Amino acid sequence: MKKITIVGGGATGTLLAVNLIKHAGKQLIEINLVEKRERLGRGVAYSTARDFHLLNVPAAKMGAFPDDIEHFHRWLIDNHYHYAPNDFVPRRIYGEYLRELFNETLKNKSANVVVNVLDDEAADVSIECARARVALASGAVLDSDKVVLAFGNFLPPHPKSDSQSFINAKKYFRNPWRADLTEKIAVTDDVFIIGTGLTFADVVTSLYHNRHAGKIFGFSTRGLLPAVHRLGFVYPSFSGELKSQTKITDLLKAVRRHIEAAETDGSDWRAVIDSLRPQTQEIWQTLPEAEKRYFMQHLSRYWNVARHRLPPETWKILNKLQAANQLRIGKGRLRNIEADEDGKFKITYSADGIETSVSADAVINCIGSESNFNRVESSLVVNLLGKGLIKTDSLKMGIDAAPDGRTIDKNGAVSDVILTAGTALKGVLWESTAMPEIRAQARQMALSLLNGG
Ligand SMILES: Cc1cc2nc3c(=O)[nH]c(=O)nc-3n(C[C@H](O)[C@H](O)[C@H](O)COP(=O)(O)OP(=O)(O)OC[C@H]3O[C@@H](n4cnc5c(N)ncnc54)[C@H](O)[C@@H]3O)c2cc1C
Structure with missing residues (x-):
């Protein structure tokens, strides 16, 4: 039986578990999902109880599956929540959706899939004979063939100040x-x-x-x-024009040109930014490191306010x-x-x-989640770094990993045992924090784990 431990049951960990259960077929697998009970499905992002804390993406685009992005909107209607496809729904309800999706998937799972939900915290991982032992805060140890680190958002760093x-x-x-x-x-x-x-x-x-x-x-x-969002505009992809570009300033020129064209045609700059979404990860990965640093220093703040x-x-x-x-x-x-x-x-x-x-x-x-793992206050992260099982990526925006989430250790070896998904891949993929990327990663990783990856 293949044993897969998922650390963190926010949106990323929960959707990975859902995909593993759904696609397991006749395979014998045991899934351990480690997360505090009250956070399960919700994570940091969807734990708010306040109805005025809204999703920042319209309902019709927040479905949990990459091939069915309207799934969430249909769930709303089936559950008598009267929201239109373009409405921004309370994040509390989205957390409810993810929880129910997980519970429903569990109810319908086949007997060859065993799922253990552990109301606990992972504190350490050690590797022995190409298998992982995941130590939990309670003292329990989970022997695992694969460990997926889906630990999402950490507390922000303190602001830099002369006096602390x-x-x-x-x-x-x-x-x-x-x-x-x-x-x-x-x-x-x-x-x-x-x-x-x-x-x-x-x-x-x-x-x-x-x-x-x-x-x-x-x-x-x-x-x-x-x-602010302005919905109802689309802009055709111009990805072909961008593929060969390896300089941020050239990319910026192309985007500016298309924004002008969009506005001349009565469209909106937001549609141009959104049209880049499917290619952003690929563009990021082909940029030389110096260009990535230039982007982070001079443009990322403008990108963030335009994109989020x-x-x-x-x-x-x-x-x-x-x-x-x-x-x-x-x-x-x-x-x-x-x-x-x-x-x-x-x-x-x-x-x-x-x-x-x-x-x-x-x-x-409100600085935002700490992304420099050298400063993250989590005993699991400290232990993984201390043993050299993971390392930060060169931009210190997350964990170093292959684009498919297999982590890279301090000697540069790609791990077949420890994987990561979501926010920790920001340095590797840039776009890796929101639902469109997370739902795609959860599905791809599940299929790859089930197919022997
Ligand atoms: C406030 C907020 C609002 C957001 N709103 C949106 C939105 O509207 N639309 C959108 O697309 N994206 C939004 N995002 C982006 C968001 O990061 C993703 O959508 C997604 O929820 C991330 O899920 P996650 O599971 O990776 O991270 P998180 O939500 O941070 O969950 C990670 C979980 O891992 C657990 N964990 C960490 N370490 C351990 C450990 N050692 N052992 C056990 N468990 C552990 C934590 O308890 C936590 O519950 C928002 C993010 C935030 C912070």
């Missing part, structure tokens, strides 16, 4: 996804938020719905907010708060965060050579 004393302040919130965030913040508090991406938008909508009265200051290097867009409902809230002068967006380089004895913060940043200080009662870290 703020880290222990009561109202510094490192975890922007915690369920009780707004309960810990008084409605009159002035709030400083580091990072102005989608998690920032989540936090601001939470404050808004909590009738927050204090000032909100969003701050990031460039002060860019995600663009806001639902109109969320965008309206941000606009309303900005118009009322309750929400301000700042940009520059963060210099220092200091917390005084009363827990009040003084934040100093510089922009255009001018240093400015602002005060706040609470600081929320």
